[in-house]
Amino acid sequence: SAVALACAYFDLEAMIYMVRISYEQKQYRGTLMRTYGAKIVPSPSDLTEYGRKVKKEKPDHPGTLGIAISEALEDTVNHENTKYTLGSVLNFVMLHQSVIGQETIAQFDSIDETPDYIIGCVGGGSNFAGLAYPFMADDRFRDTKFIAAEPTACPSLTKGEYRYDFGDTAGLTPKLKMYTLGADFTPPKIHAGGLRYHGVAPSISALVEEGRITPYAFNQIDVLNAGVLFAKSEGIVPAPESAHAIKAVIDIALESKKAKESRTIVFNLSGHGHFDMLAYSDLMDGTLNGDVPEGIS
Amino acid sequence: SAVALACAYFDLEAMIYMVRISYEQKQYRGTLMRTYGAKIVPSPSDLTEYGRKVKKEKPDHPGTLGIAISEALEDTVNHENTKYTLGSVLNFVMLHQSVIGQETIAQFDSIDETPDYIIGCVGGGSNFAGLAYPFMADDRFRDTKFIAAEPTACPSLTKGEYRYDFGDTAGLTPKLKMYTLGADFTPPKIHAGGLRYHGVAPSISALVEEGRITPYAFNQIDVLNAGVLFAKSEGIVPAPESAHAIKAVIDIALESKKAKESRTIVFNLSGHGHFDMLAYSDLMDGTLNGDVPEGIS
Numbered sequence: 001s002a003v004a005l006a007c008a009y010f011d012l013e014a015m016i017y018m019v020r021i022s023y024e025q026k027q028y029r030g031t032l033m034r035t036y037g038a039k040i041v042p043s044p045s046d047l048t049e050y051g052r053k054v055k056k057e058k059p060d061h062p063g064t065l066g067i068a069i070s071e072a073l074e075d076t077v078n079h080e081n082t083k084y085t086l087g088s089v090l091n092f093v094m095l096h097q098s099v100i101g102q103e104t105i106a107q108f109d110s111i112d113e114t115p116d117y118i119i120g121c122v123g124g125g126s127n128f129a130g131l132a133y134p135f136m137a138d139d140r141f142r143d144t145k146f147i148a149a150e151p152t153a154c155p156s157l158t159k160g161e162y163r164y165d166f167g168d169t170a171g172l173t174p175k176l177k178m179y180t181l182g183a184d185f186t187p188p189k190i191h192a193g194g195l196r197y198h199g200v201a202p203s204i205s206a207l208v209e210e211g212r213i214t215p216y217a218f219n220q221i222d223v224l225n226a227g228v229l230f231a232k233s234e235g236i237v238p239a240p241e242s243a244h245a246i247k248a249v250i251d252i253a254l255e256s257k258k259a260k261e262s263r264t265i266v267f268n269l270s271g272h273g274h275f276d277m278l279a280y281s282d283l284m285d286g287t288l289n290g291d292v293p294e295g296i297s
Numbered sequence: 298s299a300v301a302l303a304c305a306y307f308d309l310e311a312m313i314y315m316v317r318i319s320y321e322q323k324q325y326r327g328t329l330m331r332t333y334g335a336k337i338v339p340s341p342s343d344l345t346e347y348g349r350k351v352k353k354e355k356p357d358h359p360g361t362l363g364i365a366i367s368e369a370l371e372d373t374v375n376h377e378n379t380k381y382t383l384g385s386v387l388n389f390v391m392l393h394q395s396v397i398g399q400e401t402i403a404q405f406d407s408i409d410e411t412p413d414y415i416i417g418c419v420g421g422g423s424n425f426a427g428l429a430y431p432f433m434a435d436d437r438f439r440d441t442k443f444i445a446a447e448p449t450a451c452p453s454l455t456k457g458e459y460r461y462d463f464g465d466t467a468g469l470t471p472k473l474k475m476y477t478l479g480a481d482f483t484p485p486k487i488h489a490g491g492l493r494y495h496g497v498a499p500s501i502s503a504l505v506e507e508g509r510i511t512p513y514a515f516n517q518i519d520v521l522n523a524g525v526l527f528a529k530s531e532g533i534v535p536a537p538e539s540a541h542a543i544k545a546v547i548d549i550a551l552e553s554k555k556a557k558e559s560r561t562i563v564f565n566l567s568g569h570g571h572f573d574m575l576a577y578s579d580l581m582d583g584t585l586n587g588d589v590p591e592g593i594s
Contacts, residue, residue, distance in 0.1 A: 008529040027327075028574035035528045035577050231332045232305040274571035277325035278333050 001029060005087055013032035014038035017045065017071045020063035024195035029275040039224045043044035043068040052169045062189050065124075065197040070170035077172075088124025089167060089176075089201045097130025104266060105134055115144050117252055119267040122148040122157060122215070123194045125201035127270040136212065146251075148204065148215040149244035151223070154187035156180060156200045157208050157215035165199055166220050178205040180297035186291075190220045191279035192240040194271075221290050224283045226250050227273065241281050300382055301335035311335035311444040314342065314368045319359035319490035326398055326572040347371050347467045349490055359486050362494040367467035374469075379513075385462060386473075386498045394427025401563060402431055410442050416564040418541040419445040419454060419512070420491045422498035424567040433509065438510040441592060444549075445501065446541035448520070451484035453477060453497045454505050454512035475502040485586075487517045488576035489537040491568075515544045518587050521580045523547050524570065536568035537576050550578025 007014035016038050023030055023042035030040045041047055043063045043260035044054040048071040052063055061067075069086065076084040087093060108115065118135055120128030128148055135141045150157055156179050167173035180199040181187075187196045200208075207213045220240065227243035229250065230236065238246055245267040256263040273280065282288040302312035313335050316521040320327055320339035327337045338344055340360045345368040351358055358364075366383065373381040384390060405411065415432055417425030425445055432438045449456055453476050462477040464470035478484075478498040484493045497505075504510045515539065524540035526547065527533065535543055542564040553560040570577065579585040 005529075005532050028571075028578075031574040031578045031581075032534060034581055035525055035534055035574075036532075055561055228332055232302075232334055235302050235333075237329060237332055272571075274325075274329075274569075275574075277328040277572075278331075281325075281328045284328075284331055 001032050001036065002087070004033040004036035005145070007038060008036045010195065015072075016040045016077065017043040017066050017068040017075070019043055019065060019193055019196070020061070021189045021196075023064070025189075025191055025278055026193060026275045028277075032275065036044060037095050038186075045071060046260040047071070048074040056071035064169060064186055066183055066185075068169070069168040070172055072171070072173045073168060088126040089199070091201075091203065093126045094129040094133065094201065094203065095122075097126045098134050100127070100268065101132060101134030102129040104131060105138065106210055113264050114141065114157070115262040115266040117145050117147060117249075117265045118250075119147045119149060119163075119245045119265065120247045121192075121195060121241050121268070121270065122150050122200055123192075123197045123241065124199075125152075125204040129201065129204060129267050131266070131268040132213070136207075146207075146213045148208070148213050149248040150215060150217050151187075151190055151192055151195050151244065152219050153190045154181065154185075154196050154198070155217045157205070158217045160199070162205060162209050167199065169198075176202050178202045179208060190240070191276055191282075191288075192220065192223070192244065194239070194241040195244065218244055219290050221283070221288060223247045224279055224288065228280065228283070236269070237277075237280065238269060238272040239273045240276050241272045242268070243273075245269070256274050298329050298333065299384070301330040301333035304335060305333045309500040312369075314340040314365040314372070316340055316362055316365050316490055316493070317358070318486045318493075319360075320567065321576055322486075322488055323490060323572045324575075329572065338490070342368060345371040346520050349457060351466075354553045359473050359483070360373045361466060361483055363466035363471070363480055363482075366465040367469055370421075370465060370469045377580055385423040386496070386528065388498075388500065390421075390423045391430065391498065391500065395431050397424070397565065398429060398431030399426040399474050399587070401428060402435065410422055411438065412563040413560040414442050414444060414451045414546075416444045416446060416542045416545045416562065417491060418489075418538050418565070419501065420451075420494045421490075421496075422501040424538075424565050426498065426501060428563070428565040429510070432527040433466070433504075443504075443510045444545050445505070445510050446545040446582075447512060447514050447518050448487055448492050448541065449514040450487045451478065451482075451493050451495070453495060454502070455514040457496070459502060459506055464496065466495075473499050475499045476505060488573060488579075488585075489517065489520070489541065491536070491538040492541065494584070496592065513545055515541055516587050517576075518580070518585060520544045521576055521585065525577065525580070533566070534570040534577065535575075536570045536571050539565070539567045540570075542566070 004014045020042040044051040051071045077081045122128045160179040160181045164175040166183040178199045185198040223243045228248035301311045317339040324580045341348040373379045419425045457476040457478045461472040461481040475496045482495040520540045525543035
């Protein structure tokens, strides 16, 4: 939706390849983008050769971020005056997001506190990096622990391999050294669509490999229950993605309480859940699946 | 949803009688309230004598705010330790909302401007009064014009009568002197559910009668198109209710441009439209009705 709005401001046409399962689960996010003037198509679509190929093999494919990236890239290279944009993984995206961490540090400068934990959810990695990297780069925070929260349904950091892999599914991108579940991994249809990516940004992957970032994976039922508790406590309904970070916060807070230790915990509430209310309906109606696929966990 | 959240904070049970058409159109607002822990029932419901009576006469009744108020009142008087709460019309509600206008005046104090127009949408009247009354009470703003925007589908101020009427439909409230379409008026199923009230707060009605407030009525298609223009320009998708005020703002801004006059316009963006995306879908899909019922306009 940020891309759709930016295009509205600069009078550009926006074409969004939205992962089909997200297109269905987050229907009104599509409406939001259309309100901004964008054209939206569920991916895999009939608009690209790669999309048609995927649909032919598996007509009811729920889509993946990797497939959507492949389609958007194919569309871009086949049309003049078209640019491709992506919200995560690459270094320049992380750099722009780092305004979040810089502002958080400025807030810490105004109070007499140091964070013991910095927590974010990780799909591609940009919201996590945006908060964490400025702290990591600052020696005053050398004792701070960094925690990346991901879904058990798409456990790139906790169960993936650290190796070279494609960023997309069709193999159009250069290979990147990263934690990956394999470019053709199709995660279950969890509501945290933003975390259904097979890989993680190379810089985050390297920091996990070095032990500077600790990853944890959470089940979507626990995650959404954490989201409900947060909503009742703070009034803000978090996006399912962000609720992964909240689940980690609650666990650490309870552990601290048990240990009778006072800890300062910072997390990135990366998005509200106003376009994810279906997830909360499903949770409260008892129709939500746990999300651990065969063979993982 | 404010009541649901307040009850969560104070560990009270919340029971919401939500107008059935809003329950359907704003489904995820119901989910939001459930997330906060409230119980929601579409009104007319089977839970009250009055609700059952209305449903018996007209099984597919879309509901009205007047019926929902009647049901909530009946529920309250029949249960001990139960309190009834309402978001508009009454003086104490207006008083609490006046923080909006007081803060706006504080902002004007910090710049060298005086508003030429103050605009709000009017259902019961609280968001309008909350913005406008502090300005009206301050002699520095004696030349400011006050404009109340309402739907052509429920034109209480522009087509109603100024007389005594019940606040609810069952006749449980004291009679109030106000502009009214009649306590049993059932407006068309427009998306601006918050403006589907047959009457308007007595104090606003009196100020309209005296000519201090000028009411205008707008069709929901024009209103939602104004909402789309605002979304594309500002990034914020307004609630259909608030979009009535925006439609008035746009009209006055265009008129000012034509007259080559510079005017300062203030309006109350009383709510975002994240739970009203169905309205925008319907608009963009061309399935939205104009809303002028027979015999009006």
